[in-house]
Amino acid sequence: MIEDQLGRCVASWYKGATGVTGAAKLSGGASQETWTFDIVHPSGTVGAILRRAPPGYGASPGRAAGLDAEATLMQLAHDAGLPSPRVMHVLTAADELGTGFIMQRIEGETIARKILRDEQFAKARPILARQLGRVISGIHSLPAAKLPKLREMSATKEIADLEREYRSFGWPRPVFELALRWLRARDPGPSKEVTLVHGDFRHGNLIIGPDGVRAVLDWELAHLGDPMEDLGWICVNSWRFGEIDKPVGGFGSREELFAGYEEAGRKADPDRVMFWEVMGTLRWGIMCCGMMQRFRKGPDHSMERAMIGRRASETEIDLLRLLAPREK
Amino acid sequence: MQDEPTPTELIKAVADFLRNEITPEIKGHNAFKLRVGINALDLVTRQLALEQGSDAAEAARLKALLSADGSVIELNRALSEKIAEGEVDLQTPGLSEHLWQTTMDKLAVDQPNYASYKRELGNK
Numbered sequence: 001m002i003e004d005q006l007g008r009c010v011a012s013w014y015k016g017a018t019g020v021t022g023a024a025k026l027s028g029g030a031s032q033e034t035w036t037f038d039i040v041h042p043s044g045t046v047g048a049i050l051r052r053a054p055p056g057y058g059a060s061p062g063r064a065a066g067l068d069a070e071a072t073l074m075q076l077a078h079d080a081g082l083p084s085p086r087v088m089h090v091l092t093a094a095d096e097l098g099t100g101f102i103m104q105r106i107e108g109e110t111i112a113r114k115i116l117r118d119e120q121f122a123k124a125r126p127i128l129a130r131q132l133g134r135v136i137s138g139i140h141s142l143p144a145a146k147l148p149k150l151r152e153m154s155a156t157k158e159i160a161d162l163e164r165e166y167r168s169f170g171w172p173r174p175v176f177e178l179a180l181r182w183l184r185a186r187d188p189g190p191s192k193e194v195t196l197v198h199g200d201f202r203h204g205n206l207i208i209g210p211d212g213v214r215a216v217l218d219w220e221l222a223h224l225g226d227p228m229e230d231l232g233w234i235c236v237n238s239w240r241f242g243e244i245d246k247p248v249g250g251f252g253s254r255e256e257l258f259a260g261y262e263e264a265g266r267k268a269d270p271d272r273v274m275f276w277e278v279m280g281t282l283r284w285g286i287m288c289c290g291m292m293q294r295f296r297k298g299p300d301h302s303m304e305r306a307m308i309g310r311r312a313s314e315t316e317i318d319l320l321r322l323l324a325p326r327e328k
Numbered sequence: 329m330q331d332e333p334t335p336t337e338l339i340k341a342v343a344d345f346l347r348n349e350i351t352p353e354i355k356g357h358n359a360f361k362l363r364v365g366i367n368a369l370d371l372v373t374r375q376l377a378l379e380q381g382s383d384a385a386e387a388a389r390l391k392a393l394l395s396a397d398g399s400v401i402e403l404n405r406a407l408s409e410k411i412a413e414g415e416v417d418l419q420t421p422g423l424s425e426h427l428w429q430t431t432m433d434k435l436a437v438d439q440p441n442y443a444s445y446k447r448e449l450g451n452k
Contacts, residue, residue: 172404175427177411178418242443304364310371313434317444320431324424326451 002035002097006050009095009102010039014088017041020048032067032220036105047107052091052100063221069148070219071101073196076146082138083207083215106215112203112241116250124212129252131212132201132234133260133268139216140195140227140266147196153225155187158279166286169293175316179282182323186275191226199223201230202239203249228269231257232276237318238284278322285315336376343369374437382433389426 007019023037026049035050053067065073068090077084085103115121163180166173199221207215235247235254243250248257258268292309294300333341346366354362383400390396390403393416398406410416418424428448435445 172401172408174404174407174411175431177408178427181411181414181417237444240443244443244447303368304361307364307368307371310438313431313438314442314444316431317435317442317448320428321444321448324418324427326424326428326448 003037005095005097006035006037009089009091009097010048012094014039014041014046016043021045047105048088049085049103049105050097050100051103052098054098055096063151063223065148065150065220065222067100069150069222071103072148073142073219073222074101074103076142077139077216080138080142082135083213085215085217106207108207108209108214110204110207110217112239112250115203115208116241116243120210121208124208124210125251127212128208129248129256130260130263132206132248132252133231133257133262134264135213135216135260136198136201136227136230136234137261137264137266139198139201140230141264142196144195147224150196151223152194153197153223153229154190155183155226155275155279156189158283159183159187162279162283162286165290169289171289173312173316175319176282176285178323179278179319183275183279183282188226188272188275191228193227194224195227197223197225197227197229199230200233202234202236203241226272226276227266228272229276229279231261231268231273232278233280235273235277236280236284237321238281238315274322278319281315281318281322285312285319288312288315336373339369339373339376343373371437374440378433378437382430382436386426386430386433389422389429393420393422393426 003020003023006023007017010017010020017039019040020037021040023035026034026036032051032053035052037048037050038045039048051067051070071087071090074084075087078086085106087101087103089102091097091100091102109115109118109121116125159180166176166180198216198219200218201216205216205218206213207217234249234257237244237247240246240250246252247254254270254273258270258273261268288308288311291305292312295302295305295309343366346362346369351359351362351366387400387403390400390407394403394406394410396403396406407416416423432445432448435442439445
C-alpha cells in the first residue's frame with residue numbers, strides 16, 4: 001500500500017521512474033517514521049529514504065525543529081559540500097503521504113559498537129574525530145540568512161528546562177542536584193556567537209563508512225545557540241561505548257576534534273565545551289529517567305524503555321567523575 | 329513465611345533457561361529484546377542480593393550527614409533540597425564520599441559492566 005503511494009509520488013517528480021520496491025519501515029514512533037525503499041528506473045534502481053509524520057500527525061513535539069526545517073537544513077548542508085544526503089522531494093498534500101521528505105539513501109553504518117570494533121572501520125577510526133571537527137565546523141558556518149525558523153536556546157534556558165523536567169519526576173537524585181548547581185554557577189550567559197546547532201551530533205546519527213563519515217542525519221533537535229554545545233555533546237561518555245579514554249565517540253581525542261574544527265575556520269573553546277559536556281551528561285541522564293516515566297505511564301510499556309531508566313545511574317557516575325574526581 | 333525456592337532462585341532459573349536454551353533459537357529484533365529481558369532478570373537478582381545492605385549503609389551515612397532521621401527516600405529528598413539550596417556542597421565533609429559510595433552501589437546493581445564503574449572499582 002505504501003509502495004503504491006510512494007510510486008505515484010515518485011513518478012510525479014522523478015523522470016522515467018516506474019515505481020518503487022523494497023519498502024520497509026526502519027524506525028517509527030506514533031508521530032514520526034523512517035522508511036527505506038528503492039526507486040525503480042530503466043537506468044538502475046536508486047536507494048531512497050522517506051522521513052515523515054503520517055497523515056494526521058502534523059505538529060511536531062515540543063523541541064522538534066519540524067520535518068520541513070529538517071529538509072531545508074539537510075539540503076543546505078549538502079549544498080555546502082558537507083556529508084549530507086541530497087533531499088529529493090518535500091512531500092506535498094497531493095502525495096497523500098503526510099508531511100516530510102524523501103532523500104537519497106547513503107550506505108554505511110550507524111551502530112556505534114560496530115564502528116568502534118569492526119575491522120572494516122579500522123582505517124576510519126583514527127581520522128574520525130578530526131573529520132567530525134571539520135564537519136561540525138561547517139555546520140556552524142552555514143549562512144544564518146538561509147536557515148529555516150528555529151527555536152533559540154541558551155545555557156540558561158537549557159539548565160531551566162532540565163531542572164523542570166527532573167523536578168517533574170518527583171524522585172530525588174542528589175548527584176543531579178549537584179550537577180544543576182555546578183552548571184548554574186558556571187553558566188556562561190548568552191553566547192557571544194549564536195549559530196546553527198545540530199543538537200544531536202553523536203553515534204547513531206552519523207553514517208560511517210570504511211573511509212570515514214559519509215552523512216550527518218537527524219536534524220530533529222536543530223536550533224540556534226552556542227556552537228560549543230555540539231562539541232560537548234559528542235564528548236559525553238554515554239557515546240563512548242566503553243572506550244572511555246577516547247572522549248570523542250570512543251574513537252578520538254578532544255584535541256583532534258578541536259584541530260579539525262579550527263582547520264575549517266572556527267575556534268573551539270575547551271572550557272565551554274567541558275561545560276556543555278557536563279550539561280549533556282545530565283541531559284542524557286534526565287532523558288533516561290523520562291523514558292522510565294513513559295514506560296510507567298504508557299503507551300510504550302516496553303522492557304527496553306524500562307531498562308533505559310536504569311541507565312540514569314551511568315550518567316551519575318560520569319557526572320561524579322567530571323565534578324568530584326577521586327584521588328587515583 | 330513464604331516457602332522455598334526463593335525469588336532469587338526462581339528468577340535465576342528462568343534467566344538461565346532463556347539464556348542457554350532460547351537465545352540460540354531467536355533471531356533478529358526479538359533476539360535483541362530477549363537480551364534486554366535477560367539483562368532485566370539479572371538486574372533484579374543483583375538488586376535482591378545487594379539492596380538491603382546498601383540501603384542500610386546509605387541511610388546511616390545520610391543520617392550522619394544531615395543529623396536527621398527518616399526513611400532512605402525521605403533522607404535523599406532532604407539531601408537533594410540542601411544541595412539545591414547550596415547548604416551542602418562538595419566542600420561539606422563526607423558529601424563526596426557519600427555520593428561516590430551511593431553511586432557505586434547503584435552501578436553494582438544497574439550496570440556492573442559499565443566501563444566508568446569498572447575503572448573506579450580499580451581506583452579504590
